[in-house]
Amino acid sequence: xxxxxxxxxxxxxxxxxxxxxxxxxxxxxxxxxxxxxxxxxxxxxxxxxxxxxxxxxxxxxxxxxxxxxxxxxxxxxxxxxxxxxxxxxxxxxxxxxxxxxxxxxxxxxxxxxxxxxxxxxxxxxxxxxxxxxxxxxxxxxxxxxxxxxxxxxxxxxx
Numbered sequence: 001x002x003x004x005x006x007x008x009x010x011x012x013x014x015x016x017x018x019x020x021x022x023x024x025x026x027x028x029x030x031x032x033x034x035x036x037x038x039x040x041x042x043x044x045x046x047x048x049x050x051x052x053x054x055x056x057x058x059x060x061x062x063x064x065x066x067x068x069x070x071x072x073x074x075x076x077x078x079x080x081x082x083x084x085x086x087x088x089x090x091x092x093x094x095x096x097x098x099x100x101x102x103x104x105x106x107x108x109x110x111x112x113x114x115x116x117x118x119x120x121x122x123x124x125x126x127x128x129x130x131x132x133x134x135x136x137x138x139x140x141x142x143x144x145x146x147x148x149x150x151x152x153x154x155x156x157x158x
Contacts (some may be wrong), residue, residue: 001131002140004042005154006033006060007147011052020051030059037142038063044135045070047144048077057144064142075127076153078146082114117152124153 009026022030033056042064047057049072061070084092100106110116135141145153 001135001137003131003157004037004040004140004142005150006056006142006144007150008048008050008052008056008144009033009059013052022052022055026052026056027059030056034060034063038065040064041066041140042142043068043139045142045144046076047072048146048149049074050077050146053144053146060142060144073127075123075130076143076145076149079117079120079148080113080115082111084111084114117148120149121152121156124149125156128153128156 008022009029010023011026012021012023037060043066045057045061045064045067047053047070054072057070061067081092084095096106099109107117110119131141143150143153
């Protein structure tokens, strides 16, 4: 099994705005990635359901040949930060830094309406188990997701 792991391209949220769309730079990044991947053998695509990941994939997909299917999976969505989901990315990290300074266990911290990092890691493991069960060693897959999910997914791969 060969995996191509892609974090979505630059979004407006990464620029301190709350929107889930790609920036102009992000669109260009995704187009270039599509050109890079055009000669790669990719059988299946899995993508987060978040708009920034979908937009990234929409710029990549036209360059891929012989893809047997693209699936949008909730399991690979970004860390659910609950009440902080609408907060611009930089503010969320400042909030985490404050919690860390107060001695809060960030692995088990659950924002209201959200999930802990340990729950996200379990999602990553469940997705890896799904891939192992559904696909064989010869399959090549593109996974378009988000930074924190992919960090924990890579941890589970190791």
